Amino acid sequence: MATVRKFKFSATVVAAAALVLAACSSGSSDEASSASVDPNVDITTQKLVISNWAGYYPEDLAAKVKEAIGVDITITNHATNEEVMGKLTASDDSGIDVAFVSGQYAQALASAGKIINFDKAAIPNLANLYPEVADLAYDKGTNYSAPYAWGTTGICYRSDLIDFTPTSWNDLLNPKDSVKGKTTMLATERWLALPAMKALGFSVNTTNADEIAKAKEQLIATKPTLLAYDDTAFYTKLVSGEAVLTEAWDGWCNYGIAENPNIKFVIPNEGSDLWADTMVILSSSKNKEAAHAFINYILQPDVHAWVANNILYKVPNKAATETLDPALATSYPNMGLTPADLLKGEVVVDLGADSRIYTDLATEVTSS
């Protein structure tokens, strides 16, 4: 039939064109490229688009930045690392200049050539960071990621609604009857796997097929006992009482503690991870000078301390942390953790091509 033939023909043409175009448009350079900041550029003429988590920065940050360095910034929000990674990798120029991503994702972006190595001369405040930061495995030497906040993952719970004190990841993975159906786990793949890895004594960065299989078994067994997988609203669930025991990032638990002092945070005795949320500059950015200035501004001791006070996360800034009010650590115990405490945790690194193992793991567990 004429129309069917017409359809088949045009479809073939479109198909061929599509495949050729798609295959041609791939590939970016490997390895982060270096940038050299042009000192003669007037950064007040540049604007920045910054992607960060909502509530992860003081509300008047944009105003303060404008006042201090004269640069206009627009802050857009992402709810999870995976979401912002999706935006950054979907096109050559996502329109974002500076992104806040967790360490292992910064490592992945660097390997893909999506972010630049800093021109360290333009960020002298890097010197304010704890010396241990330079050893963090996802970016040894602090070349392409400036840490903004760091911490660990643990259990955030309602001490008034449960009759015991959680001390182990197994309290979450194999919960007592009294808390079944009222627990949540983090949904992002690496953190979804974390409790099982640690409870079984494996590394959070393992790619050993055996270990992955055992962890998967445990996680699948845990799923029926969970209320939900939740990266973003677990603290509101604790406040409302829907959930009583949740896997949580330490600072995020503070949002809950602020609303209900019965909420407490604990690092299980099997150990946990050390994560860092970092600032990176996109290679596609046309405002690299302003970006460097922005990062330098954040790393100023008084600014970084202001951030810490505001978002209740620990900052890896030695000069800033020393100025923090010790009373803060009483209300929010995580603020009292020292770098030595944190370094007991295992640094999460990018697994490159093996990342797929954890993505598949997450899919298999959540769809079981």
Place this chain on the structure above:
Amino acid sequence: MNKSGGSKSSRQLGWFWSLPGLIFLGVFAAFPVISMLLMSVLTAGRFGGVTTPFTLDNFVRATDQTFLKVILTSILIAAATAILSLLIGFPTALFISRLTRKWQIILIIAIILPYWTNFLVRTYAWLVLLNNEGIINKFLRNIGLISQPIEMLYTPFAVIIGMTYLYLPLMILPIYAALEKVDKNLVEASLDLGSSAWKSLRTVSIPLAMPGILIGLIFVFVPSMGNFVVPELLGGGKTVMIGNLVRDQFLKARDWPFGATFALVLTIILIILISIQSRVSRKVNINA
């Protein structure tokens, strides 16, 4: 059968009018969909995007137990949603078709009006209603019917309810339109000949309204299968459907070809359903 008709000059005029628009749709609808679906035979670029070589690996991988389970779950949940919508929607459409014209219009508007609130807000309302600490549970506890909350939220049940709620108007309207077209004389005749109301419904109205019923089923089944928002918000991440899989592969795993594979599955199911619908509708039109 499908040849373009009309005189030569009117055909030329026709092309003159429609060509720009057709090109627009070609570039921004046909090409994107087809090229994306074809990515399923390519390989994922290291950090997103696609490269050669051509491969069928994605299809092989898609037959893995985990993924087949997701496809099956999607089909089951979408089917449950469609059936539930039918059970609620058909009697409702029937009821409306029997009212006076004025009341028909009022009820149709009443059915469509909720549609004018943002669908995310409407889905979110179920979060509040079905929550263990939410309105329904609190009410049932207050009147003493239950002592422990009924677990409704973050279950497949919540997902089905959420999607039925979203797509119910899409089931009611086509059925109502089809019932309206059914010649009332035929129904009257069957009643006059002694059939009970139920029998006349079964043998006359329903078969003649079948095209509308099938359209309603498709309008509910297909969007349900591709939906990722409702499983995410109301399913607590515990109910993974094709929509979630496609979204995750494209945005999280950055494996475009693999994501495209499932988009292809979704599209093929759609095409199959539509061909069934048009075949049945042709038969009904011939028999009527």
Place this chain on the structure above:
Amino acid sequence: MPKKINLSTIVAIFALIFLYLPITAVVGLSFNTSSNSLIWKGFGFDWYKNIWSNEAIVQGFQRTLFVAIVTTILSLVIGTTISIGLNKMKAGGFLRTFSTAPAIVPDLVLAIGLLTTFSMFSFNLSLLTVIIAHTAFCTAFVVAVVLARIGLIDPSIEEASTDLGASATKTLFKITIPQLMPSLTAGAVLSFTLSMDEFVIAFFTNGPETPTLPMVIYSMIRFGVTPEINVLGTLLLLVSFVGVIFAQRIGKVADSI
């Protein structure tokens, strides 16, 4: 017509309750003064006052409105020209299916297709790409609605007009379009509504700086149950309600002219 209470009546009433229960919850909770929707603190208009100062929501709404208006205009023009053309050449099934397919294809498939295409051609994502995407989507609906009616129009009136010497433009504006008016109105309303409410396509084709209202709502919902969403929902419902009544009035006025 059977007026007795029977099964279909009961189910119909249940359906209406089912449809309006969440809406009632949303409206009711919008007056909750607590910041957690699951905990009732008291009755008040607090959140109604607060919402205007929520920049994200206000800007999101403005952008969504802008996108919807532009999309409606574009899809009306493109959709109508396609319909007129297809009708003139008495187009067969293929072209008709081609023009209405975007409406039936799962929105996720269309959304991702557009994402990959824009990326392939290094076309940066922004409100413009959303407008293009929405227009493609809505045009299909306009074609479906207009094409249905245009086939019923008597072509002899148009022919008479051209025979009497009217130019093509004059015929178009004085004869064809007025006859198509009901479909054009339906198409415009459909386009506008679809675009205003549209989330999935916007989610994948929008740039990072300019979230549309549905995208703003989505991020808010991810963080938990907040009353601002309830207020927003109530306001949107009110606007639609007023819009329907308004459209009805206009319809009556137009009819009487």
